[in-house]
Amino acid sequence: MSLSAKLNAGFAGAIVLSAFIGFVSYHSTATSFEQARGARDSLQVLDQLQALLATVLEAESAGRAFRLTGDETFLDACNRTVEAIPGQLTELRRLTLDSTAQRAHLNDLEPAVAAKLAQLNRSIDQRRRHGFEPAVQHQLTQEGAATQRLIRTIIHRMRSEEQRLLDERAASAERAARRALTLIPAGSTVALLMITLALLRIRHDLRERQSADRALRESEASLQSVLNAATEVSIVATDSRGIITVFNSGAERMLGYSAEEMIGKRTPEIIHLPSELEERGRQLSAPAGRPIRGFEVFVYEARQGGHDLREWTYVRKDGRHVAVSLVVTTARDANGEISGYLGIAIDITERRMVAKMKDEFISMVSHELRTPLASIRGALGLMAGGVMDKHPDKARQMMAVAVSNTERLGRLIDDILEIERLESGSVVMTPQSRPAEDLLQQAVATMRPMADNARVELRIDGTATQVYADPDRVLHTLTNLIDNAIKFSPPNSTVTVAAQRQGSEILFKVQDEGRGIPSDKLEAVFERLAQLDSSDSREKGGTGLGLPICRMIVQQHGGRIWAESGEGRGTTFFFTLPAADEIPTAPSEERKRHNAG
Amino acid sequence: MPAKRVLLIDDEDDIREVARMSLEMVGGWDVITACSGIEGLEKAAAERPDAVLLDVMMPVLDGPSTFAKLQENEATRSIPVILLTAKVQSADKRRFAELGVAGVLTKPFDPMLLPRHVSEILGWKE
Numbered sequence: 218m219s220l221s222a223k224l225n226a227g228f229a230g231a232i233v234l235s236a237f238i239g240f241v242s243y244h245s246t247a248t249s250f251e252q253a254r255g256a257r258d259s260l261q262v263l264d265q266l267q268a269l270l271a272t273v274l275e276a277e278s279a280g281r282a283f284r285l286t287g288d289e290t291f292l293d294a295c296n297r298t299v300e301a302i303p304g305q306l307t308e309l310r311r312l313t314l315d316s317t318a319q320r321a322h323l324n325d326l327e328p329a330v331a332a333k334l335a336q337l338n339r340s341i342d343q344r345r346r347h348g349f350e351p352a353v354q355h356q357l358t359q360e361g362a363a364t365q366r367l368i369r370t371i372i373h374r375m376r377s378e379e380q381r382l383l384d385e386r387a388a389s390a391e392r393a394a395r396r397a398l399t400l401i402p403a404g405s406t407v408a409l410l411m412i413t414l415a416l417l418r419i420r421h422d423l424r425e426r427q428s429a430d431r432a433l434r435e436s437e438a439s440l441q442s443v444l445n446a447a448t449e450v451s452i453v454a455t456d457s458r459g460i461i462t463v464f465n466s467g468a469e470r471m472l473g474y475s476a477e478e479m480i481g482k483r484t485p486e487i488i489h490l491p492s493e494l495e496e497r498g499r500q501l502s503a504p505a506g507r508p509i510r511g512f513e514v515f516v517y518e519a520r521q522g523g524h525d526l527r528e529w530t531y532v533r534k535d536g537r538h539v540a541v542s543l544v545v546t547t548a549r550d551a552n553g554e555i556s557g558y559l560g561i562a563i564d565i566t567e568r569r570m571v572a573k574m575k576d577e578f579i580s581m582v583s584h585e586l587r588t589p590l591a592s593i594r595g596a597l598g599l600m601a602g603g604v605m606d607k608h609p610d611k612a613r614q615m616m617a618v619a620v621s622n623t624e625r626l627g628r629l630i631d632d633i634l635e636i637e638r639l640e641s642g643s644v645v646m647t648p649q650s651r652p653a654e655d656l657l658q659q660a661v662a663t664m665r666p667m668a669d670n671a672r673v674e675l676r677i678d679g680t681a682t683q684v685y686a687d688p689d690r691v692l693h694t695l696t697n698l699i700d701n702a703i704k705f706s707p708p709n710s711t712v713t714v715a716a717q718r719q720g721s722e723i724l725f726k727v728q729d730e731g732r733g734i735p736s737d738k739l740e741a742v743f744e745r746l747a748q749l750d751s752s753d754s755r756e757k758g759g760t761g762l763g764l765p766i767c768r769m770i771v772q773q774h775g776g777r778i779w780a781e782s783g784e785g786r787g788t789t790f791f792f793t794l795p796a797a798d799e800i801p802t803a804p805s806e807e808r809k810r811h812n813a814g
Numbered sequence: 815m816p817a818k819r820v821l822l823i824d825d826e827d828d829i830r831e832v833a834r835m836s837l838e839m840v841g842g843w844d845v846i847t848a849c850s851g852i853e854g855l856e857k858a859a860a861e862r863p864d865a866v867l868l869d870v871m872m873p874v875l876d877g878p879s880t881f882a883k884l885q886e887n888e889a890t891r892s893i894p895v896i897l898l899t900a901k902v903q904s905a906d907k908r909r910f911a912e913l914g915v916a917g918v919l920t921k922p923f924d925p926m927l928l929p930r931h932v933s934e935i936l937g938w939k940e
Binding site for chain 1: 826828829831832833835836839840871900901902903905906920921922923924925926
């Protein structure tokens with residue numbers, strides 16, 4: 218039952234009960250009044266009967282005095298007394314109108330009184346006309362006495378009856394008063410109880426409602442927090458007509474619209490590419506047998522049950538496109554009716570880009586592997602086909618092609634595996650403290666034959682400084698960079714390798730005097746297989762993976778690598794590695810030193 | 815009937831050499847070579863070969879761009895072009911098919927069969 222219904226029921230009960238108590242009180246009071254009036258009437262009847270009897274006796278007494286004395290004074294007194302009798306009888310009849318029994322008695326009393334008065338008149342008349350005659354008077358007295366007894370008897374009955382009525386009325390009034398005295402406090406108590414219970418119930422319900430409201434507010438706040446915390450996910454909810462009702466911070470961030478601009482004002486159509494919407498609408502319309510367009514395109518599948526997951530292109534407020542994976546589901550009310558829709562989208566631009574890059578890398582690796590393989594296959598195919606049999610010089614040329622391309626293929630495979638190992642993190646760097654100049658000397662010694670072959674001078678410009686790095690990987694990096702520098706150096710030029718302290722790092726550099734790298738390519742040379750756009754590197758037997766490998770090695774040491782160049786000014790590759798004295802000493806090494814000391 | 819003259823455009827020296835030997839020694843054709851798209855355009859216009867074998871991945875002017883320029887030039891428009899490529903992904907093949915070239919041959923190729931495959935594509939009788 219709702220709070221309002223409970224309120225109404227509680228107060229209606231209290232009002233009905235109060236009305237009942239009021240009615241009972243009124244009824245009891247009215248009864249008391251009525252009984253009191255009746256009692257007053259009864260007392261008057263009793264008084265009146267007493268007065269009537271006294272009047273009759275007084276008239277009888279005055280008449281008897283006149284008969285005995287003949288004194289007219291008594292007769293006057295008698296007459297005055299008798300005159301009061303009709304009024305007394307009339308008053309008695311009025312007072313006993315509500316009692317059948319009393320009226321019957323009165324019917325008997327009135328003729329008895331009349332008879333008594335007639336006898337009195339006769340005896341007075343007899344005395345006046347014939348004087349005092351004892352025998353006659355005696356007889357008249359006897360008759361008067363009989364009538365008087367009758368009157369006494371009737372009055373006695375009437376008094377008894379009136380007394381009974383009086384008692385009955387008193388008892389009735391007492392009962393009514395007692396009932397009222399019982400019902401009023403009891404009813405009031407019950408009414409108060411009901412009101413109290415209703416109020417308690419209301420207070421309980423109010424508390425429950427307040428608690429539910431608070432829980433709902435907390436739940437809404439929590440939901441809003443979740444929605445807003447999903448900054449990388451666009452969450453857009455609509456009502457059943459498509460009007461946006463929720464537009465979370467992720468949607469704001471992804472689409473550039475504010476929630477205020479969208480909620481209650483727009484449908485999701487505004488954030489979709491119209492051409493995609495039309496195309497999807499056409500796809501849905503055919504099987505549906507009716508045109509599906511506008512907002513229905515997004516929700517048609519979800520309405521059929523389940524959810525609809527597909528890729529779309531969102532259009533930001535600034536017009537830029539965002540590739541998204543959008544899942545649309547329905548929201549249903551307690552009756553299972555669709556009350557709205559929910560669309561959750563994630564930005565898949567990066568995913569698509571990564572997939573595209575992966576495809577491109579595979580494509581390029583495939584191309585790069587197939588290129589030397591094509592030379593090997595072609596050279597060997599020609600020899601195996603016998604066409605070289607009569608051309609030994611060409612056969613040797615083809616053999617050389619096969620050998621050099623086999624070596625190139627080997628280097629390429631090594632580099633691809635190396636870069637994959639570095640990317641996957643399976644290569645563990647084992648840094649050690651080493652003099653930087655030692656590493657430069659080793660790298661130069663390794664590359665010296667190649668430099669001599671290319672008539673390029675290698676020069677070391679090192680300073681005494683300690684580097685903390687994996688020596689094998691540093692040598693790999695240095696030889697890669699020197700290899701590149703020699704390849705792109707003209708004969709009789711110099712390649713300088715150097716290392717110097719710079720703050721907390723050691724700065725290495727490899728400088729050539731070649732033709733340089735265009736400034737817009739300085740960053741791209743570190744991309745995987747960047748050489749594909751430049752036959753220069755391939756011409757020089759490079760795999761296009763050397764510089765990306767160098768970058769990974771340096772980055773895994775926490776360093777940076779970059780190139781500086783200018784057309785015709787040569788190129789300098791720089792990279793940094795941690796200086797040895799900047800690395801906190803490991804406890805074990807400290808212990809070793811302590812023990813050694 | 816004079817020998818066919820084929821222009822071979824590829825920036826890879828070794829592949830160019832292998833293909834040249836294949837076309838000359840197995841096919842018995844005259845082969846003109848170019849190491850870049852730009853050089854290829856010049857030689858195509860000057861030599862008017864019967865066909866062009868064109869590498870796809872080349873710096874500066876790649877195979878598709880070279881083909882487009884051959885098509886733009888009245889003098890070279892009618893020369894059939896066959897792409898010779900190490901790009902064998904299905905997306906690449908679809909892209910090449912849409913260019914309007916006479917055919918596509920993939921690397922590595924069998925040098926003993928290369929002239930036959932070219933002839934088949936171009937409808938040449940051996």
